[in-house]
Amino acid sequence: MSGSAPRTRKHWGWGYLDEELSPAEVRETAALVADHLGFGSRDPSDPVPLAEIAISAPRVSPPSSLAAFSSADARSRITHSRGKSYTDIVSGFAGHFPHVTDFVVYPRDEEEIEAAFQWCASERVALIPYGGGSSVVGGVTPVLPPDYNGAVTLDMRNFNQVVEVDPTSRAAHIQAGALGPDLESQLASHNLTLRFYLQAFQFSTLGGWIATRAGGHFATQTTHIDDHVESIRAITPSGAWESRRLPASGAGVSPDRMLLGSEGTLGVITSAWVRLSERPKIRSSISVRFPSFAGGVGAVREIVQSGLRPANCRLIDPAETALTGTGDGSSALLVLGFESAHFDVASQQNAASSICQSHGGSVTVSGDARSGDVGAWRDAFIRAPYQRDVLVAMGIIAETFETAVTWDAFDRLHERVIAAAKTAVERVCGHPGSVSCRITHVYPDGCAPYFTVVAPGRLGEEAQQWAQIKQAVSQTLIDEGATITHHHAVGRDHRPWYDQQRPDVFAAALRGAKHAVDPGFVLNPGVLIDA
């Protein structure tokens, strides 16, 4: 642990307490937002203070074997019982915590993790692994199957060290509880970086990224944490599961690939060797306006299919440019950037520009990635989770969902998802709100579209309203052959659609693996599979 006192996080929203806007600042922001959107209260509510939140009494208490590294106070219990989905935040704002973990363990070593497993198994208590707590799919919410006697959350914050750096192979052994800024600051002195940036970078951990197959913000190549993983160490109720460090292997089914995406059901990831790189020194960015979203889609498909691999390739539809202030809603915006630590990227940028122009795009060279359209987009990306807290206080429903689909199915999927979302918003909110789309990741055979819904909610009913919209759009994704998630994971929230998507026989195989490794079904019961 570092010498300085850890900063305290908001109990209901994004960020640290010391970053919270003052009531005056909230009101000022709300006025701007309301002017821009045309809805939302200019007189935002206040969140229910932590001290006023009523939670159920703990069903179980820390036993002596765990007491030295446990906490059962209300703040610990409350802050560990929700992630950061819109539903979590609007419910947390309202002080609504129907499912609360009974106590939190903060293991300091692997033996303490094993002690937690043993006690939970003996008492039929569920154990929920917890990294940065930024799940947007109910990944940390202690909703229990009926026959459990309680829930314990296992917070990995003490596993936050870069253990070893191998400069020759450009890899590092990093403990799983390290948050994004923690691990990057420790790697900086080696002039190396993991370069895995996601919106939740500040409040998510390496172990969480691996457990959920998180996606970073790069549009091509190493889009998911999967590609960075050289080896994983996890503690399971049946012992340690540790693979060899290897650049590649063809020896049977990959052990790492079975932990990637296991969402805490097979073990608690304690560390991993991950592939690093040098910081890029050469960057080139352009922004391109297309008269239609379809023109931009054609361009980004041709770019990636031609073999170009932009670091950034975000295509924002007209509605989303209006929403985010990056345009007036009359055209689609493509933010396209190339990077390298060693080589000039001008020829790639020129080739991409030509492709954009052949699809009707109008190109602006940004040069510096922090100015102009590109800079505006980047700022919006980083600020988004903070801004949403204000929207919540204004009674505005604001949430995103994402998927991936092959190119042949994209146009139809896009059309039907937008239509389903608009119909649901109109029905549920009595207002058209805003439904928009951007493409965040591109692959030779498909892409990952990301949808944003913003609409006026009814005070106290927002969570149920969003649930109805989510139901409609999620079923559309599944019906159209897409995935329920490209990088947000399954958690508890996506289970109904994940169950339709994944092969039943595979689910049986995963259940068989789970029973072999976690015979007491202690770890995250109900996530991915049932007992």
Added chain:
Amino acid sequence: MSGSAPRTRKHWGWGYLDEELSPAEVRETAALVADHLGFGSRDPSDPVPLAEIAISAPRVSPPSSLAAFSSADARSRITHSRGKSYTDIVSGFAGHFPHVTDFVVYPRDEEEIEAAFQWCASERVALIPYGGGSSVVGGVTPVLPPDYNGAVTLDMRNFNQVVEVDPTSRAAHIQAGALGPDLESQLASHNLTLRFYLQAFQFSTLGGWIATRAGGHFATQTTHIDDHVESIRAITPSGAWESRRLPASGAGVSPDRMLLGSEGTLGVITSAWVRLSERPKIRSSISVRFPSFAGGVGAVREIVQSGLRPANCRLIDPAETALTGTGDGSSALLVLGFESAHFDVASQQNAASSICQSHGGSVTVSGDARSGDVGAWRDAFIRAPYQRDVLVAMGIIAETFETAVTWDAFDRLHERVIAAAKTAVERVCGHPGSVSCRITHVYPDGCAPYFTVVAPGRLGEEAQQWAQIKQAVSQTLIDEGATITHHHAVGRDHRPWYDQQRPDVFAAALRGAKHAVDPGFVLNPGVLIDA
């Protein structure tokens, strides 16, 4: 089935009967080889003819439910009972077939696969999936655990069609039994290609590649079939396991990644959607001579870590240049090529050249990939399996093994493996033979070295001699932290070292998955895991 009669393959070695060299050609080749190597008989033996091979009587016979698509004749049984490792070929040459499958089924649809499962389960008979039969690790050899009543080999040759091509997403749905040339010829009319080339291209199938996580000949990026897989359909004893076509997904553990490398233990892969690309139009190749292998290693590491992604990057040590006639043994040879369907690759080639020169390399521009050093290497790559048959007839032990390791551990691994191989060859053969290494694949965090051993064997004892050498080098790989295979799979031959490499808890998970999907333990018992 196509109208023309299928060509018949050699029962003991590589290739079709109609490609077999005449006795005079064999003798001519043998003389050249013996002159070059300084050992090996100039009067090659003849293989034991198929008709003279004594095999045990079948333990089981095709039941009426399978009879319409089964064969129990000696040729079918013999040719399906060995792969193409050196041990297989030298033993097959000598007519030694101690483990013979009882009959072969050639299912014409998935229902016939299911019928085979049912009968095998009811009779406690092992079922061994068979693609192109080119396993070099005992993947198709019917060595049975003690409590099985027989073995049936399931040959997928009737599943050889490209079912559908999606030109928009550049993907195709291809049946798993399609051999490399089959599927490429069907894709050619669409101006698309899988571009997955491996030495066994002619006699290996898409399903076999997926089941064994095969590696292609490209040195970077899509090195393994894994990266080409969009979705997989497999028939298991518990039903069909079919994933969605997706360019990427973060929805839980990847179902495809559990079938990739499952080596026929979880199901029989019947088809897959795979990612295609355009044929490259622009190619640039250079060859580089380095005074030492170490200089070349430094160069290829810098090339890949700088972000360059050559299609070909083979670094051949001095001994191997002498062996293959691509050099005189005084320097290491790097064959380096870049390719693109759209863009000039000159700047990449120039950057790589500069790196090579800074490591002491002397560069020759090849231009055309089919001339000079580059052409010589490529010819040798394609001819190698055919040539080995002559070596076998000359009494020469000739086999390869490969691995992957992180860069920090490479120098020591290389030194120890070469030393272990040389010591073993000297001890076992009483002759130094030739032990050499080339690097075939490079990754930012490591590489895949490929070792070749050629030595004079003692007639009738070659398989046992090789087994002793293999034991020594395999244990060295494991002791030094490498993988037992980068792309040759585990099969039955690598089990002792695979068991040391893979995490025990992972093995328990895989066993749990296997029991859930194949409760009768019908599929490939003993491969990867025991019951």
